[in-house]
Amino acid sequence: MAVDHVNLTVEEGTVFGLIGPNGAGKSTIIRSILGLIPYESGNVLVSGTDMRNANAQRKLKVGYLPQKAAFQEWRTTEQALQILGRLSGLKGDRLKSRIEEVLEQLGIEEYRDRKVSKLSGGTIQKLGFAQAILHEPSVLVLDEPMASLDPASRFQFKKMIKELSDSGTTVLFSSHILSDIEDLVDSVGLLQSGKVRYSGPISGLEKKAALRSELVVELADERGEWRSVNLPGVDISQPSPGYLLMHIDDPERWDATVPKIVEALVRAGCNIRSFNRHNPKLEDIYMAYVGGSN
Amino acid sequence: MSLALLIKDEMNGFYRSKAMLALFIGMPLVAMLLYFLTPDLEGMPIGAFTALMISSMAGLLASTTLAVSLINERSNGVYDLFLVRPVRRSHILLAKYVAVVACVMIAAALALLLANGYDWFNQGAVELTALGEPMLVTITMACVSCAVAVLVGSLLKSVLAGVILTIYGGNQVSAVIVLTSLQNIMSIEAAAIIGLTISAIVLCVALVVFNRKLNS
Numbered sequence: 001m002a003v004d005h006v007n008l009t010v011e012e013g014t015v016f017g018l019i020g021p022n023g024a025g026k027s028t029i030i031r032s033i034l035g036l037i038p039y040e041s042g043n044v045l046v047s048g049t050d051m052r053n054a055n056a057q058r059k060l061k062v063g064y065l066p067q068k069a070a071f072q073e074w075r076t077t078e079q080a081l082q083i084l085g086r087l088s089g090l091k092g093d094r095l096k097s098r099i100e101e102v103l104e105q106l107g108i109e110e111y112r113d114r115k116v117s118k119l120s121g122g123t124i125q126k127l128g129f130a131q132a133i134l135h136e137p138s139v140l141v142l143d144e145p146m147a148s149l150d151p152a153s154r155f156q157f158k159k160m161i162k163e164l165s166d167s168g169t170t171v172l173f174s175s176h177i178l179s180d181i182e183d184l185v186d187s188v189g190l191l192q193s194g195k196v197r198y199s200g201p202i203s204g205l206e207k208k209a210a211l212r213s214e215l216v217v218e219l220a221d222e223r224g225e226w227r228s229v230n231l232p233g234v235d236i237s238q239p240s241p242g243y244l245l246m247h248i249d250d251p252e253r254w255d256a257t258v259p260k261i262v263e264a265l266v267r268a269g270c271n272i273r274s275f276n277r278h279n280p281k282l283e284d285i286y287m288a289y290v291g292g293s294n
Numbered sequence: 295m296s297l298a299l300l301i302k303d304e305m306n307g308f309y310r311s312k313a314m315l316a317l318f319i320g321m322p323l324v325a326m327l328l329y330f331l332t333p334d335l336e337g338m339p340i341g342a343f344t345a346l347m348i349s350s351m352a353g354l355l356a357s358t359t360l361a362v363s364l365i366n367e368r369s370n371g372v373y374d375l376f377l378v379r380p381v382r383r384s385h386i387l388l389a390k391y392v393a394v395v396a397c398v399m400i401a402a403a404l405a406l407l408l409a410n411g412y413d414w415f416n417q418g419a420v421e422l423t424a425l426g427e428p429m430l431v432t433i434t435m436a437c438v439s440c441a442v443a444v445l446v447g448s449l450l451k452s453v454l455a456g457v458i459l460t461i462y463g464g465n466q467v468s469a470v471i472v473l474t475s476l477q478n479i480m481s482i483e484a485a486a487i488i489g490l491t492i493s494a495i496v497l498c499v500a501l502v503v504f505n506r507k508l509n510s
Contacts (some may be wrong), residue, residue, distance in 0.1 A: 034378050038506070064378040070370035074310045083303050087296060087379040131375060 003028045003039075003194040010172050010187075015165045017181035018174035019286065020191030026174040027067060029191070030143050033172070034064055046139055061088070063137035067144045069128025073117035077108065077127055080116060081134060088135035102130040105160065121148050129157065133164065140164060142173035146180055158184060178286055190289055197289055205285055214278040215246040215258060217265065224270030231260060244270075296381045300389030301396075308359075308397050317355055317397060321348060322405040339417070344409035345428030348402050349472070353435040354465050356398045357443035360390060361460040364447025384501045391444050391497065398436040402429060427482055431472050434489035438471060439464035441493035445500035467492075 003025040010016040018026050031037045033044050035051030044051065049060050071080040078099065085095045103109045106126040111119060119127065125148055132140060142161070146154045161184055165171050175181050181188060181202075188205060190198040198205050219226075219242050226244055229236060233249040234257060244265075248257050254277075265272060308314045325344040329335070335343065364387075367373060373386055406425055442464030450456045468489065475485035 031374075034374075036374055036377055062378050064375065066371055066374050068371065069375070070367075070372045071375070072307060072367060072372055074307050083299075084375055084379065086299055087376060087381055089380070128375075135379075 003032070006191075006194070006196050008189045008196060008199055010170060012170050013165075013168050014186040015161065015171040015173070015184050017185035017188045018172065018191060019176065019178065019181055019188055020174075021176065024191040025194040026191055027143055028194075030141055030172070030174060034062065034141060060139065061135055061137040063132035063135065063140040065125075065128045065132040065140075065142045065145050067147065069124055069131070071116040071124070071127070073115065075116050076113050077103075077116065077119070078112045080127060081131055084131045085134050090135055098134055098136075102134050105133075106130050107156070122150060122153055125149060126153065129160070133160075138169060140169050140171045140173075142171070144174055144176070146175065146177060154180070190286070192289065215248065215261065215275060216278050217244040217246065217270075217275045218242060218273040219244065220271035220273045224265070225268045226265060226270050229261070229264045229268050231257070231264060233257065234261060297385045297389060300381070300385055301392050304389050304393035305397065308393060311359075314397065317352070317401040318404060321351055321355070321401055322408050324351070325405060325409065339413045341406070341410040341413045341424070342428075344405055345425075345431075348405050349428055349431040349435055350469070352398045352402050352432050353439040353468055354461065356394045356436055357439035357460050357464045358457050360394045360440055361443040361447045361456045362453055364390065364444065365450060365453050365456045368447070369451060383505050387444055387448065387501055387504045391440055394440050395433075395436055398440075399429075399433060402432040402436075430482060430486050431475075434486045435465075435468040435472055437493040438468035438489050438496075441496035441500065442467065445496050445503065448500050448504040 032039045081099045108126050187201045235247040325347040329340050329343045443460045446456050446459045471489045475482040
C-alpha cells in the first residue's frame, strides 16, 4: 500500500506544500485527489466534490501539472493547448486569447508551431504549466513542478504561483526542493513512507520538530576555557577552530539563556568577536524528520 | 459533447501521423504492385484482387497503430491531462476506436474505387454491387481487430507484446470469422453480424478494463 490513513486539509485560497522524500507517496496523494487512481477506502473531496466522478470537473475547474507533462507527439504547442482548452469548455475568441496569454506568460510563444516531440524537457514543462492554468482553474495541483527547470524558469514558476495565489487560486504542490516550499507555501504536509508526519503551518513544523535554535559564536583567539562552560539546556560544540556552536534546547527560553551563555563565556576567558542567531531552516527540520526515523 | 470533440481530434491526429499515409496511399499501391507481380491470377480483375488484399491489410494496419498509440499514450500519462477535465475515460477509448474504424473504411473504399476505376477504364464494365461484399468483409475484420487492439492497449504495458497480441489475437481471429463465410459455412452477412457482435463485446470489456487500470 503506497499511502495509508492520510488526513490532509488544504484551506481555500492558500498554498499548500506537500513535501517528503522520493517514494513517500506525494504523487499518489495528488493523483487520488484528482480522481486519476482508485483508492480502497476513505474520501478525497475538493470543495466537497469527489473528483472520481466524471461530472465533478464540470462543476469545479481544476488545473493539473504532472511531474512529467506528456502530450501526443503529433501536436504542436498551440494544438495541444487548443484541444485541452476545448475540453475544458473554452471556445472561439476566448480560447484564442487565453492561449495567447498563457504562451506569453510562460515565454514560449516562439515554440507555438513546433511539434511537441521537438521541444526540450523544460519547454514541455512550461507547456504543462500553460495547460494547467489555461482554463483559469480555482484549484491548481502541481506535482513537483520545478524539478526539471533551470534557476531562471524556477523563479518564473514561483512568481506565477505567487500571483495565482494572490488572485485567489488554491494551490497544492509537491516538492522535494525545500527552498521552493519555504518561499511559497502557507502550510505544509510532511509525508514519509505513505504516512503524514506533520500537517500545518511551517512555524508549527519547526516547533513540533523541537529543533533547537543555534547560536554561533566567533572567537577572536584560541584562549578561553569554553569547555568548562556548563549550562542546563545548552549544548556547546566546536565545528571549526575559532567558532563555537551552541544549541539551545528550548527556543522559548532564548532571551533568558543567551545573556547567560555570553556571560559564562566571558567569565571562562573567551574573547568573543561576534555572535549570531541561526534559526533552523526547513531543510534542517526536514532532515530531522526524515533522517531521524532511519 | 466531449466524445465528438475527441473523435475529431483523433481523426486529426491520424491525418497528421504517418500511419495514415500507409493506409491511404500505401494500401492501393501495394495492392497494385502485388497484382502485377503475382504470376498466375487466372484472369482475376484488379478490383477483386484489391478487395482481397484490403480485407486482410486494412484491419492489420489499423489495429496495430491503435494498440501502439494506446499503450504509448497511456504509459506516458497523456490521458491524465484529459481526465482532469470533464472527459469520461470511456470516451477517450471510444473516440480512438471510432476514428480508426472510420479511417479504415474511408481508405478501403478509396482503394476499391481506384482499383475498380482501373478495371472500368480497361474493360468498360464493372459490377458495382460486387463492391459491397469486400467492403463488408473489410469493415467486419477492422471492427474485430480494432476492438481486440483496444483491449490489448488497455491491458498491456509493453508495445512489443501489444503488437504481437494484436496481430494474432485480433487479426487472425477476425480472419477466422470471415473465412467461415468463404467456406460457405454461413453467409457473409451472418459472419458480419457475428463479427460485429464479438467486437461489441470485446469493446465493452476493454472499456471496463480501461476504466479500472488506466495508470497502473
